[in-house]
Amino acid sequence: MLTADELKKRYPQKVASSDDIFGKIKAGDRIFISTGCGEPQYLVNTLVRYVESNPKAFFDTEILHVWSLGVAPYSDAKLKSNFRQNSFFISRHTRQAVNSGDADYTPILLSDVPSLFRLRQVTVDVALIQVSPPDEHGYCSLGISLDITRAAVESADTVIAQINANMPRVHGNTFLHVEQIDHLIWHDEPLLEYPPPLVEEKIAEKIGHYVARIVEDGDTIQIGYGGVLNATVAALSEKKNLGVHTELLSDGLVELLKSGAVDNSRKERNRGKTVASFCMGSRETYDYINDNPAILFREIDYTNNPLVIAAHDHMTAINSALEIDLSGQASAESIGSTFYSGVGGQANFMRGAVLAPKGKNILVLQSTSRDGKSSRIVPALAEGAGVTMTRGDLHYVVTEYGIAHLHGRNIRERAMSLITIAHPQFQPWLIEEAKKRKLIYEDQAYLPGEKGEYPAYLETYRTTKHNQRILLRPVKISDEPLIKEFHYSLSDESIYRRFMSVRRYLPHEELQKHYVVIDYTREMVILAIIEQEGREKVVGMAQYCLMEDTMSAEVSVVVRDDYQKMGIGFEMLSHMITSAKSEGLHNVVVDILPDNTAVFHLIEKLGLQYERKWESGIIHLIISMKDLAGKNS
Known part of the structure; x- marks a missing residue:
């Protein structure tokens, strides 16, 4: 790898002070920031400090990003005239700003974002990215954030890269030549890590037990976002010959790779390779994927393409939701009219999987909210909720109380199946609500309490x-x-x-x-x-x-x-x-x-x-x- 001094000698025209670099940003520019844990924190903080020192340097710039895990200093109220966020996916750092009207959210399948950039339907004036140090041939790696970042780089008028020795070099389409980058700033710092939300161990074990009953040896799997999903992956460690074709490579999936359950030997595409688009996890996970030839990163319009997904025999997509109603509609993006996450890539995988030969999808959710006060299985989705999965999309729904098989089932059958996997506390209420809505038999019997608690x-x-x-x-x-x-x-x-x-x-x-x-x-x-x-x-x-x-x-x-x-x-x-x-x-x-x-x-x-x-x-x-x-x- 080139050192900082060697880089300056070889590419002196690309190395400049931050003031010189950021001074070229104009009012109204769109600034793209790399995704998730690949966010160039030093660049972002330096940009904000530059604006604080030069408040009239530029106005009305639009920040484009997918998933902000950093502190998002550009969202500070005093910088309102300088920056406005536009997110393709909502994280906890941007949720309040979006729902208060202080930031924008663009609902879109993430697989469609690269074409927005390339066709200049959304122009990218400046791309702030983070890369590994270049090798002796001048190639850097986008590392843990390939996803839509490469499309942004190839479409941007100006590319500013933070070189960080902590960024892993990941195999696949992650490599950029220094000549594709306009400005380089070398600053080493720890990469952002993503500890998934904690889930009660017993609940995760129960859900994992049921998921493992559905997943078969030789399946190619995709695992979505969330603490429940990350925790339940461990239940698949006794499987054999699994493959991975996914959007997100998480800690849970990497542990599954280490267990030997995944060898990708039966995949129809990219046999022998674990395919993903970006990674969010721990430092240990980043070290594992560094220069690992068994890991292949591809752009998100490839990994999330339903036709590519459907090309895998026995494709199994496993994702989560915020709530599901008794007819089988599920929302993974909003709680009522409150935006919570985003469209993301879930729909692509859930639909692509069922197009695959012997493919299937599994929707996983805890039966109640974290405080246990409300059921995630509801008579009808809350008003304003985005329908991520329609009634015709889902095959299996899993909670800690069991499996509901919905595919090909009529409304009465699926309502009863979903009620059986709801928390027992809410089952009588769901029975009565289902009767009112004529979803089930009017005389449907039910025994509450211990008498009716499934053993x-x-x-x-x-x-x-x-x-x-x-x-x-x-x-x-x-x-x-x-x-x-x-x-x-x-x-x-x-x-x-x-x-x-x-x-x-x-x-x-x-x-x-x-x-x-x-x-x-x-x-x-x-x-x-x-x-x-x-x-x-x-x-x-x-x-x-x-x-x-x-x-x-x-x-x-x-x-x-x-x-x-x-x-x-x-x-x-x-x-x-x-x-x-x-x-x-x-x-x-x-x-x-x-x-x-x-x-x-x-x-x-x-x-x-x-x-x-x-x-x-x-x-x-x-x-x-x-x-x-x-x-x-």
Whole structure:
């Protein structure tokens, strides 16, 4: 790398005093400032000091930027006649100014900004950027801020660069020759770092657990902004052969790279490379990407191009939102009419991912606001809220309470799915509001409090003797369509063995009363589910109900005909017996017809001790919980 002295000798015409450089800025100029952690702090502060010393040097300049993490000294009220901000994305440092009318916000997809500059629909008169020291060939790197910065540099009349030895040299399209820069100021200082907002560890773990159930080995992933997303990435560390094609490279993603879960070996584009457009994180992360050939930065109109995103098989976009309504509309940019962040690149990735072969998107959010006083799942978006994701955009929504699969679901189904992953405190309110809006059945039942609190701890994955992976989980109030489909898939014989009669018709009222809306403290319905192409399919159902005034429960198991003799019944009954014992039950009773030898075989295989009683042509098998291994009597 060239030293400061060598730079002066080789390019003396580009090195001047700050007064000489900033003296060339004219009234009305548009000044671009590099993005996020790539902001040239020394240049910005020096510019402001120059204006403070020369208040009439220029007026009405417009500051163009994407994400300001610095102190933004140009926003000082006393400099109002000199500077006005125009942001393509809103950070906490500019939020108040935008919402008070003291700064401007341009809502636009970040992928469209480079063309604004190149077509001069938005002119850039001066670009303030930060680069690494030039190498012996005269090439500097834009480092952690490529995004829209390169387009600004190539479009600007004047480019002023702060050379900072702390800026990493990042592979990809980050390199500029010194000849492309008009003025150089060498000043080393620590780069801005971006500590993501803190998230409660337990909440992050739960959300991460559900996200990991959706993400598959070999997926190419994109992770958006925010503390929840950054924290939940850790849950993917056990995955294999993941790829990364993203806008933002965060600390969480870099830790995932270090874990070995990401090798980019299955990507269709840029195989073997982690592709991003800019980086915001810690010094450790910046050191990791420095001269790392596995990291490739590209301009934001490439990384965020939906056609490029869609070219990746199994593309999975994971982003967050501020709130989502019961119809599936989500806002990630405003809280009501209050601007909060921006359009950004989320929409590109969420839509590009679903265009990809076997692609999908996941919207992640904490179920409540940080103070817990309001639900992020709401009956309708607040008035004035920007709709970032429409009703047709989303595949999955994840909170710490579970997964709602929205793609291809009608309004009633998606409303019920979203209610099940809302905070239990707000579920009764959401049920009533959904009824008022005719989104769900007018007689939709719900059990508040402990009786209706979903026992997520009973969820488990099992692999049957035929190597079929199944999810065993308690029924949810949103499962009515699944159970209805399951019931009508059963043969008359299977229905007769389960109900002792051929009861084909199962109306909504009976379905929700007996199988869907249950008192978890007195009964349990466990579903055996196969996950196919992002859709849940019920292939078995086990149920127990407490018998009055006893510590015994009646148990039943039924398996879909085309999945019988595969070990699913064994896994369900085993899980149900274990659940019953953990609840302190003394006995479970299984009622069967004399010719139902399959249940006898299940019980024998489980090694359960039981007592046999006959009554009106029905056999009652009474299984003791005292000894789960023993001889039958």
